[in-house]
Amino acid sequence: MTDLLVIVQSDAEGNAKVPPGTMVAGLPLMRRLVLAAERAGVRRMLVLAPDAEEAKRLLEGTAALVAASGEPLPQLPPGRMVVLAGTVLFQAAWLRALFELPIERERLYAEASLVGVMESDDPREVLSGGTGGRAVPDVFAAMAKARPVVPRMFPQEGRCVLGDPQDCRQAENWLLRGLIKETEGFMSRHVERPISLAISRRLASSSITPNAMTLFSVGVGLIGAPFFLSSAPASQLTGALLFLLHSILDGCDGELARLKFQESRWGGLLDFWGDNVVHVAVFMCMGIGWSLSVHAGWPLILGGAAVAGTLLSAGFVYRHTMREQAKPGPLFTSVSKGGRSWLSQMADALARRDFIYLVVLLSAAGKANWFLFLAGVGAPVFFLVLLAAAATEARREGRLTT
Incomplete structure (x- = not known):
């Protein structure tokens, strides 16, 4: 069984209020998400992006795979899958907790169109119905059609959601507070x-x-x-x-x-x-x-x-x-x-x-x-x-x- 993180990126020219290239504390938002996942120990990451070329440019040098909207997905092994909207910043411990969360197989535990967690034998089949949509809600809606949905509120502490570009300063403050050591x-x-x-x-x-x-x-x-x-x-x-x-x-x-x-x-x-x-x-x-x-x-x-x-x-x-x-x-x-x-x-x-x-x-x-x-x-x-x-x-x- 393999852990998989899926980041759903909306179109910068369409439904996204916070484009993936938005700079947050010196790094593009999408790159920051992928690097944070690597720090959390995630080795398999898939980014669903309307503009594959832009996503590949932002993620150059990382281990993330990029799948463009409407294109076939790569083969994905069975296991735990965490799906995040591309505007959810997170701490490593928060993401690891999602991968360790006890859940039933083949059920999508979802919080609106922000976070989804599923244990599936065929993640590719679950995701395939959503790769044609350009908005994050479209992807979550397609996944909900593929598997039963269990509404779930995930912990607020350890994450920060960007609703619009004005939230970037608040997000930077959140990131900076996370740098303070308990032993100081x-x-x-x-x-x-x-x-x-x-x-x-x-x-x-x-x-x-x-x-x-x-x-x-x-x-x-x-x-x-x-x-x-x-x-x-x-x-x-x-x-x-x-x-x-x-x-x-x-x-x-x-x-x-x-x-x-x-x-x-x-x-x-x-x-x-x-x-x-x-x-x-x-x-x-x-x-x-x-x-x-x-x-x-x-x-x-x-x-x-x-x-x-x-x-x-x-x-x-x-x-x-x-x-x-x-x-x-x-x-x-x-x-x-x-x-x-x-x-x-x-x-x-x-x-x-x-x-x-x-x-x-x-x-x-x-x-x-x-x-x-x-x-x-x-x-x-x-x-x-x-x-x-x-x-x-x-x-x-x-x-x-x-």
């Missing part, structure tokens, strides 16, 4: 994320890539690091604000990647190591600046401890949770694999970057060295927490004996 810290969620999302919305329609955004954010962070060589509050505050700007812009690369389906292992590695390079540069400059201001060498020990703890933690996270993922696509970047133990949850909480706001406050008073003291102690402790969390997970999975 308070300040990140309420301060940095709204700013980065506003920037990403504007960058989505440009040619700027996520990796280019990563390099730019790393550059901003590295420019800010030397300002901590001075003990002057104005200099330290400038460095701290550039450090904060780096953190804000660093959110844009992942947002762009997820928004435009450009996630990659290389991008995840670039982002991960770029962040750590900036942290190392900041801690080094804090240590050197403090040493110069007091004419002593002991602050360099604190700086070295912060740098060593940062690099050891980064190397451990890479080896423990990132190196094994060789497949293409998004890279798993949590500090733990399972995240189930209290130590794992503590490690994830400590990895959040709300500490940057403390750097800003202390730097405004010319006391960035106070933060270096905390980092010199905290970074090695964080590394030990990671080791303990990994050992706890290994014991739970039976990979480590006591």
Whole structure:
């Protein structure tokens, strides 16, 4: 049995209020639907399109098949079939839930002319009667003639329906809200994320890539690091604000990647190591600046401890949770694999970057060295927490004996 997603595209010059080429967050609507389905794990997709040439142009490079109105359909294997109007945006979990929904065979579970779900031995026969219609309702009506219909309201959460072109901004807001991570810290969620999302919305329609955004954010962070060589509050505050700007812009690369389906292992590695390079540069400059201001060498020990703890933690996270993922696509970047133990949850909480706001406050008073003291102690402790969390997970999975 094979899962099949069918997207019914209306004619841009006929009944469609929202043409398939309408740009939504930097991508044509039809292309966004197909890429979202691929992200959800759907491998077989069929687009019913009045204008096959336009559909093929919009979907170039994807796995979707295109069938023009009135033309014979390709052979389709038996299995679960989900039929969507070409104006229904969805999240991956919502689409997967439709494929897992318990239903009776050879019955069309339909919500108006928006969503249909069916388990059929002959999807081609069910769809064939609707390929001549140019409007989405015609296709659903033809399917209803082929099989008994069971009216069904599908979950509203996880989807967004475009009724007209004016809904595109609302749809973009919906897509952007879906990029917010549940594990984010308070300040990140309420301060940095709204700013980065506003920037990403504007960058989505440009040619700027996520990796280019990563390099730019790393550059901003590295420019800010030397300002901590001075003990002057104005200099330290400038460095701290550039450090904060780096953190804000660093959110844009992942947002762009997820928004435009450009996630990659290389991008995840670039982002991960770029962040750590900036942290190392900041801690080094804090240590050197403090040493110069007091004419002593002991602050360099604190700086070295912060740098060593940062690099050891980064190397451990890479080896423990990132190196094994060789497949293409998004890279798993949590500090733990399972995240189930209290130590794992503590490690994830400590990895959040709300500490940057403390750097800003202390730097405004010319006391960035106070933060270096905390980092010199905290970074090695964080590394030990990671080791303990990994050992706890290994014991739970039976990979480590006591």
